[in-house]
Amino acid sequence: MEPVASCTTRNKNNNHRCAQCSVRLIAFCGILDDSDIIQLEAISKNKSFPKGTNIFFQGDQVKTFFNIKQGSIKIYKLSHDGRKQIVGFLYPGDFLGMSDQEVYTYTAEALEDTQLCQFNKIVLENFFLKFPKIENKILNLVNHELAVAQDQIFLLGKYSARERLLQFFLNISNQREKLGWGGNPIRLSMSRTDIANYLGLTIETVSRTLSELKNEQIIRMIGTHDIFLNNKKQIPQYLN
Amino acid sequence: MEPVASCTTRNKNNNHRCAQCSVRLIAFCGILDDSDIIQLEAISKNKSFPKGTNIFFQGDQVKTFFNIKQGSIKIYKLSHDGRKQIVGFLYPGDFLGMSDQEVYTYTAEALEDTQLCQFNKIVLENFFLKFPKIENKILNLVNHELAVAQDQIFLLGKYSARERLLQFFLNISNQREKLGWGGNPIRLSMSRTDIANYLGLTIETVSRTLSELKNEQIIRMIGTHDIFLNNKKQIPQYLN
DNA sequence: CGAGCCATTGAATGCCATCAATTTTAGTGG
């Protein structure tokens, strides 16, 4: 069903790779200064994952952590009877792979051609001892992930199909602004099936609801994956 | 709607309060040995919250962290239009109050008379510098909370009403076993309304589904809050 | 340019929500 994992390593010897990294300010490496980040660079590897490839699988032993440099990723859980629930989409600057268990509790797959910065788990954990600030920063990132997951719980527990889609668009918009890109229009790097499996809906409901929003001039679509929010500020937000 | 917060402080001078604590082995304090835990004891306070009282409110400044010693707690989010979603139930050994933001993103309320161990946020964070092991342990606990939240996302996105209730009972059962209590029967310390607001259902659906499970001899009830799982091992589990 | 996948639209079904009424439980005071 899913493509087999594959990737290419490009550990180039260009100096100061990390120092000039585009996501340095939002990823955990941001708390290290120029002199210290050289040491982090020494234990990291660049990895490239083409669209559709798996980064790791639910059930695999946890041996590596990742920072996302470029692209986007979906993480999803599969049940024994084949149901699939996407539990999150990850973007540049996000930290990937940490778990409280020995094995990954979800599968990670690239939604587009994606660049990752890879760390060996043991090596990075030893690095924490030298730079406790990093562990503190990662604790902060995980707490943020938890808050995002709780918002998603609210969405799935209480929102209608229309509310789920609009909230989803607002989340992507805010994510883009955080990265310094424009918050409108937005680009959906995932399929309708992925959106449905993330929002607890079916593809038909997603499609139908999108058509409604188009008819009511709340959104405008360019192709099937680019959306302009006609009046972003008027879209109701129920949390925060 | 909700009762006003109230609590009583009992910072007794009995020595080695922490050393003998019933949840020491599962809470974050478990990683400190007897000699170090005395220092942790010096910065902690015992607090008691009667049933129905609030521990803190969504929007309050984060100034304190808590360990749960005894009792149980619900944490919930309210939307502007009054919808309420319970995002978690917490039990002895759980860590409460950490946030990636300046303010709490949810309200915490005692489901029964509850004993907490309270820490000033700044003081405990300074304590981390002296004992980095604690921060590491808390990172582990937060990662676990995240994994639990992702399971809940799966439940809300993909499970039927019946599956949600059965999974809920299994979770409580496993939680009880983790605490060394019996895993069967289980005790529901929350109301039907709370269960509904946690599982993304209405009280009527919860009640009706419970009646079905009773009729089919899958569960047996003693009163309205004690449940015996007639054949726990035959209840299907779709994850893990 | 055709094949296959993805997305859209339509019609019918079903699960859970809503509205409404009754029963049971829990808490209080006599």
Place this chain on the structure above:
DNA sequence: CCACTAAAATTGATGGCATTCAATGGCTCG
């Protein structure tokens, strides 16, 4: 201990939103 009351839980009838089943349309990539 029992009567009384309010809240909580259960049960019934009906309705609606999202799903399911089915068919068409449109994009993308050899």
